[in-house]
Amino acid sequence: MTAPRELDPADPAVRAWGRMRALVVDQHDRRREACEAVGLSFVRVKALLEVAREPGTLSDLADRLSVDRPYATVVVDELQKRGLVRREHHPDDRRCKIVSATPDGLRAAATARAILGDPPPVLRALPAEDLAQLDRILAAL
Template sequence: MERPGDDATLETATRVWQGLNTLVADRHNRRKEVADALGMSFSRIRALRRIAPGPLTLRELAQRMSADPPYTTVIVDDLVKRGLAERVAHPVDRRSKLVRLTAEGKAAADRAIAILTVPPDDLLALPREDIEALDRVVSKLLG
């Protein structure tokens, strides 16, 4: 990994990175809020969010969650038991099943996304030009 050339840049970048981690992981971590609202663990909510765009095989879901397949199976079993997901036949590969959300599962995923994407008040309190500057920087980093 290439590092900035001077110590001042590295020091500033380190301070920014630590600040971002504090903001996202500590001050505005909505994992507990969304888990409480939906009555399930955040790992199950992550699975709902990954399946929401469309059906996935268990293997694809495990990869998208960076989880091992047996753990993903436990999560999907629980989502099925709750009526939030279902296993359906794969249209091309008869040996494989797809996991898709039920209407209740889609509603739960939408609710989770709504909770997780609301900007914190501290961010909304910034002047518009600061928010726009942050948007440009984050867009470059995600690039």
């Protein structure tokens, strides 16, 4: 492993990244709130959000979560035990199962999505012009 390179605090990109990270991760991280609201760890919340957005195979889900397939199986097993997802035969390949959200899973995903997507008050307090400019800049990234 190589040593990390030194970051220049005068570099505008380093400063901007640090401020974005602080805003989202350090000051207004909603992951804990979302996890508590639906009673799941964050990786399970992420998996449920993915499955609610688009059903798919375990391999698809593992790729979308950047985890290995055995771990995706563990996550889906837990979600299935809680009645949040179901496995059904793939219509074209009987060796595969499609994982999809149940109605309870869709409700839990909607709760988590609402919590995670709610902007913090400091962001809502910005003038409309600043929000439009910030949105334009972030969209360009």
